[in-house]
Amino acid sequence: MALLEVRELDKVFRRGARAVQAIDRFSLSVEEGEFVAIVGPSGCGKSTFLHILGGFEPHDGGTMLLNGAPVRGPGPDRGMLFQEFALYPWRSVIGNVAWGLEVQGKPKAERIAAAERYLKLVGLSAFRDAYPAELSGGMKQRVALARVLAFEPRILLMDEPFGALDAQTRELMQEELNAIWQETRNTVLFVTHDIDEAIYLADRVVVFTARPGRIKDEIRIGLERPRRADVRKSAEYMAYRNRVWDSLRAEVLKAREEFK
Amino acid sequence: MSAAAQRRAAPLSRARRTALGLVLPLAALIAWELSARIGEVPSYLVAPSAIFATTWEMLASGELWQHTRVSLLRALGGYAIGGACGIAMGLLAGIARPVERFYDPVVSLTYPVPKIVVLPILIAWLGAGDASKIAVITAAVFYPTFINSLYGAKGVNRLYVWSARNMGAGPLRVFAKVILPAALPQVLAGLRIGLALAFIVMVACEMQNSRSGLGHLIITAEDSLRFDLMYAAIVAIAIIGFAGDRLLLWLRRRALAGQAIGKEGAHG
Ligand SMILES: Nc1ncnc2c1ncn2[C@@H]1O[C@H](COP(=O)(O)OP(=O)(O)OP(=O)(O)O)[C@@H](O)[C@H]1O
Ligand SMILES: [Mg+2]
Numbered sequence: 170m171a172l173l174e175v176r177e178l179d180k181v182f183r184r185g186a187r188a189v190q191a192i193d194r195f196s197l198s199v200e201e202g203e204f205v206a207i208v209g210p211s212g213c214g215k216s217t218f219l220h221i222l223g224g225f226e227p228h229d230g231g232t233m234l235l236n237g238a239p240v241r242g243p244g245p246d247r248g249m250l251f252q253e254f255a256l257y258p259w260r261s262v263i264g265n266v267a268w269g270l271e272v273q274g275k276p277k278a279e280r281i282a283a284a285e286r287y288l289k290l291v292g293l294s295a296f297r298d299a300y301p302a303e304l305s306g307g308m309k310q311r312v313a314l315a316r317v318l319a320f321e322p323r324i325l326l327m328d329e330p331f332g333a334l335d336a337q338t339r340e341l342m343q344e345e346l347n348a349i350w351q352e353t354r355n356t357v358l359f360v361t362h363d364i365d366e367a368i369y370l371a372d373r374v375v376v377f378t379a380r381p382g383r384i385k386d387e388i389r390i391g392l393e394r395p396r397r398a399d400v401r402k403s404a405e406y407m408a409y410r411n412r413v414w415d416s417l418r419a420e421v422l423k424a425r426e427e428f429k
Numbered sequence: 430m431s432a433a434a435q436r437r438a439a440p441l442s443r444a445r446r447t448a449l450g451l452v453l454p455l456a457a458l459i460a461w462e463l464s465a466r467i468g469e470v471p472s473y474l475v476a477p478s479a480i481f482a483t484t485w486e487m488l489a490s491g492e493l494w495q496h497t498r499v500s501l502l503r504a505l506g507g508y509a510i511g512g513a514c515g516i517a518m519g520l521l522a523g524i525a526r527p528v529e530r531f532y533d534p535v536v537s538l539t540y541p542v543p544k545i546v547v548l549p550i551l552i553a554w555l556g557a558g559d560a561s562k563i564a565v566i567t568a569a570v571f572y573p574t575f576i577n578s579l580y581g582a583k584g585v586n587r588l589y590v591w592s593a594r595n596m597g598a599g600p601l602r603v604f605a606k607v608i609l610p611a612a613l614p615q616v617l618a619g620l621r622i623g624l625a626l627a628f629i630v631m632v633a634c635e636m637q638n639s640r641s642g643l644g645h646l647i648i649t650a651e652d653s654l655r656f657d658l659m660y661a662a663i664v665a666i667a668i669i670g671f672a673g674d675r676l677l678l679w680l681r682r683r684a685l686a687g688q689a690i691g692k693e694g695a696h697g
Contacts, residue, residue: 225591245597255588259610259687269596300687320596 170237171198172324172356173222179230180217191217193381194231202354206367208417209377209385210424215360216252218382219326222358223249235324245273248322250330252360254313256301262312263288263297269320287315290345292338306333311342318349325357331366343369344398351395364417368392368409369401376416379424386416475657483657484664497665500642503559504631507566512623514567515574516616522575523582524608536575544569545633552638562634569630570623577619581612614688617681624677628670 180192191214199205207215220226222233224243233240235247243249248269256265263284270280288294291311301309310333317325330346331339343366350357350370361367367374368390376386390409392400400406441449458477465476487493522529544565551561585608593607635644643662650658682689 220591223591223595225594243591243594243597245595247595249592249595251588251592253588255586255592257589257607257610257687258690259613259685261687268593272593272596272598272602300690302687302690 172201173199174234177231190381204357206371207360210421213377214382247324248317250317250327252328287319480660484661504627506563508627511567511570515571519575519578523579569626573622574619581615585611
């Protein structure tokens with residue numbers, strides 16, 4: 170049985186008479202150690218899906234089994250990287266990164282050492298004593314990444330983790346994540362708008378339809394692992410890219426039609 | 430940017446900022462002193478120099494300190510109890526809907542009532558000593574701290590709570606390490622309003638029924654037309670109020686180190 174089994178998931182947001190169907194009969198199964206990238210037009214329910222999976226938001230219909238048991242609430246087995254970072258403004262950078270370990274009851278020296286290691290990984294050692302309000306958007310995002318990696322969850326739920334980064338940093342972080350995954354073999358659900366990023370990192374790319382979110386397409390990425398950065402230049406890679414882009418394009422157009 | 434605009438945007442030095450704040454009070458004092466010496470002013474406008482002399486005299490005799498001490502005891506006693514209850518109940522109501530529903534009608538109904546009106550009732554119940562006055566001050570301080578703490582806790586970004594629960598934090602830890610610090614700016618705003626109210630209500634209580642304290646001093650001075658004495662008491666109230674407020678602002682700056690950054694409004 171798969172690690173994660175989502176069947177016919179429904180989610181409706183209601184306020185008064187207004188109801189927005191965010192997710193419509195969505196099914197997905199994810200194997201232990203699999204890296205799944207999720208792409209889809211803006212507003213199609215990707216963040217909502219991760220929030221439900223994280224146990225933060227209830228769902229309206231369907232089932233969601235993790236290790237064969239229904240998801241009841243949040244837990245440290247699923248590390249969530251929020252699209253909006255959710256860093257604590259009253260804690261310094263190092264305090265934010267060490268927070269997950271603090272909750273786990275690790276001794277102070279150990280959690281500071283671990284936090285410093287992950288800060289170094291995201292290239293922000295020099296800012297360990299700064300407050301989040303003193304960081305740029307991309308720097309905040311990297312702190313949030315360090316924070317979620319630091320408490321070493323088995324499953325990573327990442328909501329556009331590199332969305333606020335410049336192109337060069339983004340590529341470096343992708344390679345970094347790729348290396349981390351190669352080593353830890355964590356299960357990852359990775360939401361992104363960047364097709365290249367999705368193909369480079371993932372074993373499988375899931376394409377969401379325009380809202381209400383359903384599965385439009387699933388594309389298995391057979392690129393050899395470990396992947397080097399120059400895999401992006403191969404013909405095989407370009408073929409996947411075209412494949413995903415064709416699938417996504419129709420949905421993005423549909424979503425834009427709806428906003429008009 | 431032009432040189433002039435740059436100069437305007439440059440922050441004032443510390444000394445200049447302090448000087449700027451002193452301009453208005455000093456000008457008013459000088460104008461007052463001059464008009465008291467030169468012109469014909471009514472007897473209740475005692476010259477600042479005379480007020481200063483009386484204040485000095487009363488400080489030396491220990492009388493002013495006597496009254497200040499009893500007043501402070503009452504104000505701070507009520508402030509501590511009212512503030513602690515307000516914060517605890519406000520935060521609790523902010524995180525638990527039923528608690529909010531429970532308190533809401535009573536709070537809305539009693540908030541606009543001037544707390545001083547219950548003094549006679551409390552005197553009948555607790556006697557004319559300190560307890561009844563402290564009780565009225567407690568009530569006055571409770572409301573602003575309760576309401577601010579309530580909205581502080583209600584306004585906490587849900588992602589802060591989610592991310593804590595994600596890491597496995599239980600309700601107690603979420604409360605102490607997330608709700609409390611996130612709501613702290615608002616809690617402190619409530620405490621600041623509460624402090625001013627504590628002094629106002631303290632004086633009101635002492636003017637109405639007391640044999641000691643700064644409010645008592647004011648009312649007896651007025652009755653005996655000793656306006657210099659009255660001003661000395663007012664100056665004492667102003668000074669302790671000011672000191673308390675500055676202390677709170679200092680605490681606030683220390684406690685909100687990370688949260689105040691980039692949020693200083695139009696003053697930059
Ligand atoms: N708390 C909420 N209350 C009401 N509607 C919501 C709420 N959260 C999300 N929605 C709606 O659900 C839909 C999906 O939102 P979601 O944030 O999951 O989109 P997304 O796929 O993550 O988009 P993006 O790529 O822009 O981040 C949107 O139409 C949005 O308006
Ligand atoms: Mg989103």
